[in-house]
Amino acid sequence: MADEESFLVFPDPAPPDLARCLDLGGYSWKSWAGDAALDRAAEGGETWTGAIVAADTDADAAWMLCRELRRGDVPTEPLLVLVSGSQLDDLESRSELFDDFIITPFHPRELEARIRHLLWRAGRGSRPELVAYGPIELNLETYQAVVDGRPLDLTYMEYELLRFLTSNPGRVFTRETLLNRVWGYEYYGGARTVDVHVRRLRAKLGEEHSNLIQTVRSVGYKLGQSRWKEPSAES
Amino acid sequence: MADEESFLVFPDPAPPDLARCLDLGGYSWKSWAGDAALDRAAEGGETWTGAIVAADTDADAAWMLCRELRRGDVPTEPLLVLVSGSQLDDLESRSELFDDFIITPFHPRELEARIRHLLWRAGRGSRPELVAYGPIELNLETYQAVVDGRPLDLTYMEYELLRFLTSNPGRVFTRETLLNRVWGYEYYGGARTVDVHVRRLRAKLGEEHSNLIQTVRSVGYKLGQSRWKEPSAES
DNA sequence: CCAACTGTTAACGCCGTGTGAAACAAGCCC
DNA sequence: GGGCTTGTTTCACACGGCGTTAACAGTTGG
Numbered sequence: 356m357a358d359e360e361s362f363l364v365f366p367d368p369a370p371p372d373l374a375r376c377l378d379l380g381g382y383s384w385k386s387w388a389g390d391a392a393l394d395r396a397a398e399g400g401e402t403w404t405g406a407i408v409a410a411d412t413d414a415d416a417a418w419m420l421c422r423e424l425r426r427g428d429v430p431t432e433p434l435l436v437l438v439s440g441s442q443l444d445d446l447e448s449r450s451e452l453f454d455d456f457i458i459t460p461f462h463p464r465e466l467e468a469r470i471r472h473l474l475w476r477a478g479r480g481s482r483p484e485l486v487a488y489g490p491i492e493l494n495l496e497t498y499q500a501v502v503d504g505r506p507l508d509l510t511y512m513e514y515e516l517l518r519f520l521t522s523n524p525g526r527v528f529t530r531e532t533l534l535n536r537v538w539g540y541e542y543y544g545g546a547r548t549v550d551v552h553v554r555r556l557r558a559k560l561g562e563e564h565s566n567l568i569q570t571v572r573s574v575g576y577k578l579g580q581s582r583w584k585e586p587s588a589e590s
Numbered sequence: 591m592a593d594e595e596s597f598l599v600f601p602d603p604a605p606p607d608l609a610r611c612l613d614l615g616g617y618s619w620k621s622w623a624g625d626a627a628l629d630r631a632a633e634g635g636e637t638w639t640g641a642i643v644a645a646d647t648d649a650d651a652a653w654m655l656c657r658e659l660r661r662g663d664v665p666t667e668p669l670l671v672l673v674s675g676s677q678l679d680d681l682e683s684r685s686e687l688f689d690d691f692i693i694t695p696f697h698p699r700e701l702e703a704r705i706r707h708l709l710w711r712a713g714r715g716s717r718p719e720l721v722a723y724g725p726i727e728l729n730l731e732t733y734q735a736v737v738d739g740r741p742l743d744l745t746y747m748e749y750e751l752l753r754f755l756t757s758n759p760g761r762v763f764t765r766e767t768l769l770n771r772v773w774g775y776e777y778y779g780g781a782r783t784v785d786v787h788v789r790r791l792r793a794k795l796g797e798e799h800s801n802l803i804q805t806v807r808s809v810g811y812k813l814g815q816s817r818w819k820e821p822s823a824e825s
Numbered sequence: 826c827c828a829a830c831t832g833t834t835a836a837c838g839c840c841g842t843g844t845g846a847a848a849c850a851a852g853c854c855c
Numbered sequence: 856g857g858g859c860t861t862g863t864t865t866c867a868c869a870c871g872g873c874g875t876t877a878a879c880a881g882t883t884g885g
Contacts, residue, residue: 427723427759428814443699450710455690458700464678465693475685497760497815498806510841511808547863548843554864572851572862745830783832785874805874807841 363387363406365420370409373437376463377407380470405433405473410442411459421452433473437461488524488579490564493517502564512537513556520568520578529575549576598622598641600655605644608672611698612642615705622655640668640708645677646694656687668708672696723759723814725799728752737799747772748791751784755803760815762806784811 362377362384369377369386377384384407406424410417417436424434436453438446446456454476455469484495490503493514500507500514509517519537520528528536530549538548553576557565568578597612597619604612604621612619619642641659645652652671659669671688673681681691689711690704721728725738728749735742735749744752754772755763763771765781773783788811792800803813 427721427756440697440699443697443703446703447706450707456703456707458697462675462678462693464675468678468681468691471682472685472691496762497812498762498809499760499815511806512842545843547845550863551843551865570863747831780832782834782874786832786876789875807873 361385361403363403363424365406365408365417366413370412370437372460372463373407373409373466376466379463380467382470403429403432405435405470405477407435407437407470408453409437409459411437411439414442414445418449418452421449425452433477435469435473486518486521488521489567491517491521491567493521502560505561507559509556509559512552513559516552517556520576524578525580527571527574527577533575596620596638598638598659600641600643600652601648605647605672607695607698608642608644608701611701614698615702617705638667640670640705640712642670642672642705643688644672644694646672646674649677649680653684653687656684660687668712670704670708721753721756723756724802726752726756726795726802728756737795742794744791744794747787748794751787752791755811755813759813762810762812764810768810 362382364373364377364384364386367386367388369384374384374386406421408417408421421434421436424432433455434453436456437459438456439459443458446453455473457466457469486493486495492501494500495518498514500509500517516533516537519533530546533549534545553568553570557568560567568576569580570576597617599608599612599619599621602621602623604619609619609621641656643652643656656669656671659667668690669688671691672694673691674694678693681688690708692701692704719730721730727736729735730753733749735744735752751768751772754768765784768784769781788803788805792803795802803811805811
C-alpha cells in the first residue's frame with residue numbers, strides 16, 4: 356500500500372481501450388479533466404507513478420497538460436503520450452514534453468511493454484529517500500512528514516525523534532538511549548525532555564494516530580507494532 | 591553540431607525497409623555483421639550516434655549485440671530495437687538492453703519520430719535549457735529569470751543560487767551544502783553568506799513570492815513544496 | 826573613481842527547546 | 856480496597872539558539 360502504482364490519465368473520460376488495457380494490466384489509474392486539478396494535486400503532495408496523455412482527440416489540451424506536468428511542480432515522471440499517425444510530425448517540436456509515445460490505435464501489449472519500460476527506466480533513476488511505517492511517511496530530502504497523506508508541521512527535534520522511532524519500528528528505547536541517539540549527548544538529568552517531545556509528537560499526529568507511539572512503562576517508548584489492539588478511543 | 595550522424599545497424603544486410611527509411615531521413619549508417627566487429631570499433635575509438643538493432647529475424651544475435659553495446663566499453667548510446675509483435679514479451683526481461691523499441695512492420699514516420707526523440711534525449715535530454723517551478727522560470731541560455739512573466743534583475747550569485755534551488759524543488763539543503771554546490775568551495779564559518787543571499791533573492795522575488803524559498807529551521811533552505819495552510823490572515 | 830556585486834559582522838526578535846512542578850494514572854503493600 | 860509509591864502526562868515559563876535584517880568593507884569592472 357505504500358507505493359501503489361497510480362497513473363494520471365488524460366482526458367477525463369479515459370479512452371475505453373486505454374482504460375481497459377490499464378485495468379487488465381493491473382494498474383491503478385485516475386483520469387483527470389484538466390490542469391485545474393493539477394494545482395490541487397501539487398498542494399496535496401499527491402504523486403503519480405506516471406502519466407498517460409491521449410493527444411489524439413484534444414491535442415491542445417493534452418500538450419498543455421504535458422507542459423504543466425513538466426514544470427517541476429510535480430516531480431518529473433514518466434510521461435507517455437498517445438498520438439494518431441497524422442500527429443507524428445508534431446512530436447518533433449515537443450520533444451521535451453514526453454518520454455515515450457505510442458500510435459493509436461495501439462496494440463494492448465505494446466502499451467503494456469512501453470509502460471513497463473518507462474517504469475523500469477524511472478526506477479533506476481533517483482528515487483526519493485524516504486522512511487515509512489504504517490500511515491507515517493518521512494521524506495528525508497524535503498524534511499516533510501505526512502500521516503495519512505496529511506502533511507505534518509514538525510519542528511526539527513520532533514522530526515528527528517519521529518525519524519528515529521520510525522526507522523526502528525517496534526523496538527523499545529529507553530529515554531537514555533533516545534537522548535543519546537537522537538539528541539546526541541550523554542544523559543544528565545533531563546529525562547522529562549523525552550516525555551515532552553513525545554507528547555508534542557502525539558498531539559501533532561492527531562487523536563487517531565497518537566497511539567502509534569506507545570509508552571512501555573518503566574522502560575521507555577516504542578513506535579507501532581500494536582495498532583489494532585483495542586482502540587476503544589471512541590465513545 | 592552538424593557532425594556526421596552515423597548509426598550502427600544490425601544485421602549486416604540491413605532490412606530493406608529500414609535501410610530505405612534511414613536513407614530517406616538523411617541519416618548515414620553502417621551495417622555490421624556481429625559482435626566481432628565491435629571490438630575493432632571499440633579499439634579504433636569509433637563511435638556512433640546510436641544503434642538500431644533488428645531483433646525480429648535473428649533475435650539471439652541481436653540481443654547479444656545489444657549486450658555488447660551496453661557493456662560499457664562504448665559509452666551508452668541511444669539504442670533502438672526492432673521487434674515483431676510476438677516478441678513483445680521478451681522485452682520485459684531485457685529492459686536494460688535498449689532505450690526504445692518499435693514494432694515491425696513499422697511506419698517510416700514512426701521510426702523517424704523515434705530516432706529524433708532518442709537523439710534529442712541523448713543530446714539535450716540531460717541538459718535542459720529551461721528550468722521552471724511555479725511562477726519561476728529560468729532561461730539557462732539567456733541567463734534570465736522571470737517570475738509571473740516579470741523579468742528579474744538578478745546578480746550572478748543570486749541567479750546561480752536560484753537555479754540550484756529551482757532545479758531541485760522541495761529538497762532541503764544545508765548552508766554547507768549550498769556553499770559547496772553553488773559557491774563551489776569548502777567553507778566553514780561564513781554560513782551567513784547563504785542567509786544574506788537568500789534574503790536578497792526573496793526581496794527580488796517580491797512580497798507575494800518571497801515564501802517560495804522556505805527556511806527549515808535548524809536545517810537549511812528549500813524552494814517550494816510548501817504546505818502553508820495559511821489561516822486566512824489576508825483577505 | 827564610481828557603481829555594483831559579494832561577503833562579513835553585529836544587533837534584534839522570534840520560536841523552538843528544555844526544565845520544573847503539578848495533575849494524573851498505574852502498581853504495590855498492608 | 857484504601858492509601859502510598861512509582862511512573863507518566865500535561866502545563867506554563869524562561870533561556871538560548873537560530874534566522875532575519877541592516878549596515879559596512881573588500882573587490883571587481885566599466
